[in-house]
Amino acid sequence: MAKGRVSIVVERCKACGFCVEFCPTRVLALSSAFNSKGYHPPHVVHPEKCSGCDLCGMYCPDFAIFATKTDPVKAGGDK
Amino acid sequence: MKADPKGVLTGIHFMDGDHACCEGALAAGSRFASGYPITPSTEVVERFAARVPTVGGAFIQMEDELAASITLQGAVWAGAKAFTVTSGPGFSLMMEHIGYAAMTETPCVFVDVQRGGPSTGLPTLPAQADMMQARWGSHGDYEIIALCPNSPQECFDLTITAFNLAEEYRVPVMFMMDECVGHMTEKVVIPPAEQIEVVPRRHTKKSVEDYLPYGTNGDLVPEMAHAGDGYNFHVTGLTHDERGYPDMTLPTQDKLVRRLQNKILNAVDRITMTEEEQIDGADVVVISYGITSRVAQRAIEAARKKGLRVGKLRLITAWPFPEKKIRELAAKVKAFVVPELNLGQMVREVERAAAGQAKTFAVSHAGGGVHNPEDILKVIVEASRCRTV
Amino acid sequence: MSDSLINDLVNPVEPFLRSDRIPHIWCPGCGIGTTVNSFARALIDSKIDLRSLALVSGIGCTGRVAGYVKLDSFHTTHGRAIPFATGLKLANPKLNVVVYSGDGDLSAIGGNHLIHAARRNIDLKVICVNNLIYAMTGGQTAPTTPDHSTTSTNPYGVFEPSFNLPHLVEAAGAVYVARWTTFHVRQITKAMSEAFQKKGFSFIEIISPCPTLYQRRNKMGDALDAMKYYKEKSKVRHGAPTSEVGMTMTGEIIVGKFVDRERPDYQTMMRAQYTESLGERYVEEPEMVCDCS
Numbered sequence: 001m002a003k004g005r006v007s008i009v010v011e012r013c014k015a016c017g018f019c020v021e022f023c024p025t026r027v028l029a030l031s032s033a034f035n036s037k038g039y040h041p042p043h044v045v046h047p048e049k050c051s052g053c054d055l056c057g058m059y060c061p062d063f064a065i066f067a068t069k070t071d072p073v074k075a076g077g078d079k
Numbered sequence: 080m081k082a083d084p085k086g087v088l089t090g091i092h093f094m095d096g097d098h099a100c101c102e103g104a105l106a107a108g109s110r111f112a113s114g115y116p117i118t119p120s121t122e123v124v125e126r127f128a129a130r131v132p133t134v135g136g137a138f139i140q141m142e143d144e145l146a147a148s149i150t151l152q153g154a155v156w157a158g159a160k161a162f163t164v165t166s167g168p169g170f171s172l173m174m175e176h177i178g179y180a181a182m183t184e185t186p187c188v189f190v191d192v193q194r195g196g197p198s199t200g201l202p203t204l205p206a207q208a209d210m211m212q213a214r215w216g217s218h219g220d221y222e223i224i225a226l227c228p229n230s231p232q233e234c235f236d237l238t239i240t241a242f243n244l245a246e247e248y249r250v251p252v253m254f255m256m257d258e259c260v261g262h263m264t265e266k267v268v269i270p271p272a273e274q275i276e277v278v279p280r281r282h283t284k285k286s287v288e289d290y291l292p293y294g295t296n297g298d299l300v301p302e303m304a305h306a307g308d309g310y311n312f313h314v315t316g317l318t319h320d321e322r323g324y325p326d327m328t329l330p331t332q333d334k335l336v337r338r339l340q341n342k343i344l345n346a347v348d349r350i351t352m353t354e355e356e357q358i359d360g361a362d363v364v365v366i367s368y369g370i371t372s373r374v375a376q377r378a379i380e381a382a383r384k385k386g387l388r389v390g391k392l393r394l395i396t397a398w399p400f401p402e403k404k405i406r407e408l409a410a411k412v413k414a415f416v417v418p419e420l421n422l423g424q425m426v427r428e429v430e431r432a433a434a435g436q437a438k439t440f441a442v443s444h445a446g447g448g449v450h451n452p453e454d455i456l457k458v459i460v461e462a463s464r465c466r467t468v
Numbered sequence: 469m470s471d472s473l474i475n476d477l478v479n480p481v482e483p484f485l486r487s488d489r490i491p492h493i494w495c496p497g498c499g500i501g502t503t504v505n506s507f508a509r510a511l512i513d514s515k516i517d518l519r520s521l522a523l524v525s526g527i528g529c530t531g532r533v534a535g536y537v538k539l540d541s542f543h544t545t546h547g548r549a550i551p552f553a554t555g556l557k558l559a560n561p562k563l564n565v566v567v568y569s570g571d572g573d574l575s576a577i578g579g580n581h582l583i584h585a586a587r588r589n590i591d592l593k594v595i596c597v598n599n600l601i602y603a604m605t606g607g608q609t610a611p612t613t614p615d616h617s618t619t620s621t622n623p624y625g626v627f628e629p630s631f632n633l634p635h636l637v638e639a640a641g642a643v644y645v646a647r648w649t650t651f652h653v654r655q656i657t658k659a660m661s662e663a664f665q666k667k668g669f670s671f672i673e674i675i676s677p678c679p680t681l682y683q684r685r686n687k688m689g690d691a692l693d694a695m696k697y698y699k700e701k702s703k704v705r706h707g708a709p710t711s712e713v714g715m716t717m718t719g720e721i722i723v724g725k726f727v728d729r730e731r732p733d734y735q736t737m738m739r740a741q742y743t744e745s746l747g748e749r750y751v752e753e754p755e756m757v758c759d760c761s
Contacts, residue, residue, distance in 0.1 A: 005477075007477050007479070009479075011491075012490060012491050014491075014495075014496035014497070015496060016496050016497035016690075016691050016692060017497075017691075017692045018497075018502070018691070018692065018695060021692055021695065021696070022651075022695070039496070054480070055653070057479060057480065057481070057505065058502070058505045058506065058509065058653040058654070058657075059502055059505070059650075059653055060501070060502070060505065061494060061497065061498055061499060061500065061501030061502045062490075062491060062492070062494075062501055063479060063481050063482070063485060063490060063501060063504075063505070065479075066477075066479040066480065066481075068477050080759060083759070085751070108758050108759060110559075110753065110756040110758070111555070111558065111559050111756050113551075113554075113555065132742045132746055132749075132750050132751065133746060133749045133750065133751055134751055135751040135752065135753035135756070136753060136756050137558050137559070137738070137756065139554070139558060141551060141554075141584075142580050142581060142584040143580060145547075145548060145551075146548065146550075146551035146554075146580070146581050146584075147551075149544060149545060149548040149551045149552045149555070150551040150552065150554050150555040150558075151555055152552060152555060153524070153542075153551070153552040153553060153554060153555025153556040153557075153558075153559070154555035154556065154558060154559035154756065155555075155559075156542065156555075156556060157522075157555065157556045157557075157558075157559035157560035157563060157755075157756070157757070158559060158560060158755060158756065158757030158758060158760075159559040159560075159756040159757065159758060160758040161555070161559070175545055176545065176548070179544065179545050277759070279758070279759050279760050280758055280759070280760045282760030304540075305560075305757065306522040306540040306542075306556055306560065306563055307519060307520055307522070307540065307560060307562065307563055308519075308540075309519045310540070311538050311539055311540060311541075312540060312541075313486070313534065313535060313541045313542075313543070314541070314542045314543065315534070315535060315542075315543035316543065316544065316545060317543065324486075324489060324535065325535055325543075
């Protein structure tokens, strides 16, 4: 069960790849899709591995991604 | 609003112009100055450094004039009334921050005790050759206010005026002294605090939601917030919109730069201060300012003794230039005579404003001393003989 | 659009941003935004009263930080962030004043102010994002540009020695000196939090990628390559003598907290002097705020 969840604001992304590279549990990959500026934003490939450490959020120079710990009470209830 | 008595050294004093300027700043409510030593201006901040801890404030001697001229602006945005003091070479270094103050509408006072230049020039001798620099020294289009005292008493009185104008229009005010006025010791009367009018800061009372840092009302001058007030405002030297956000577009540039000019130009009549004597019916009017106005007085009186009809117009406000007044006067007189301690600065403004209606005669002097009144008299005589244009 | 992806969750940095000004102007992979993340988290961690916080920047890429943070923020002139911040702090000592600027701004055009503020021990927190180049103007040599690298104004290679900033500010008198890279996001956060607690002149240098102007010209890859280099070649040496932390183009980067010492700050010394000299005549004002309408 995932302990965390990633949120991505794809339109802010400039595809530096920091989040993909430095995610300790390899949750992310750069998408083949483009955002409207022509960058490939990340997308979640292993949601179950997210620990909610928010290292992606700390690295992202564009404030385009962050992760939160999943509320244990609501765990599994992917709202 | 009346002055805070804490800073007002009420009484009759015998002091020089530099010290009187310092007392004027304290009376105006200034509690912060940043400076860098330079002759002949240093006495202003020396006195301030001694006095200000006893009235609740601070002076800091910075590492150069670039620092001195921006440190005071930080203090202003924290809520203080603040100034710096310098002379020609330092004034040159301060130009960028005069532009910053104009652009960010930071109310503050720059005192320039003028000495001979260019470059290091004449450190202990007078000149009036920074007048155009005061107006045009920083890059871009902007307006400032510049005042020219001609006595220690005026160094006190007009320093208060300088702070008041800075607050009223949110503009840097240039206080254009000269070495003679700065080092001349005379009687200075400092009135009781309740007789000194002080203009308070245009401090906003709007809610955080309603406040626009560079939004203006009818008079083109925005209200100010201070750091720590909770407005989370942004200040930048970049072209900015009413929110204070950078917006480098043509319409924003046009709107901002025109407003920065118009807030001063629309108020020229209110800002302008002159001293006039026997203007009506004069053939020749001598236009002067600062120490030169006192030297010119003797020449004017000598000319009158010769039967010439000579008027006197002293510019207390040099900038904005009282263009309308000069133009109207030009229609009535034969000529203007403009003595100044430079090789021709304000005389060009007079000539421009006269627009060919009256002749304009410069009495230039390279600085380092004052005019010989005889030299001014000769030009007055010559001017009075000229034909009406 | 994408905002719907956020649902009801909020990025921790978001409350500290002027969101209406994002996306920012920084290049893809520029590390300045990364440092802002750490800054925001340090503000959260240290529970600073945000109302009392003022941020001052100079000119340059990092100088734009002032325009993006939702604080009382001042984008001043080139090199003069420190003296402006000095005025803010002296006129209202209750303010927490942060200077956030770049290596060129702080150590070249503003170098004189940097050393004198450190000497005076003005209570300022200086965050220096060091991308080793003048980036805003197109990749010219900075005082920090490593030997042998190529810049637009040293097209045949930089031959002048560079500044070792931690050594410089320690010698000048800073009470807190640390260096990290943008790879060290948590350490930056901790360093900033420590600096906020410190009274006096604190200096945090953050080595940061400039893929567009420094790395590209020097064939050093993209921002991610820079981050991998920081990861591989950084060596944590807390308390390292700052004389030994100079940087080269491709060598190891000594990081850590180098200096953490106590010295009375400017205002403490000022008050002590006035009290001693003037006694009861000294009027101590908590704030020099003028009367307002």
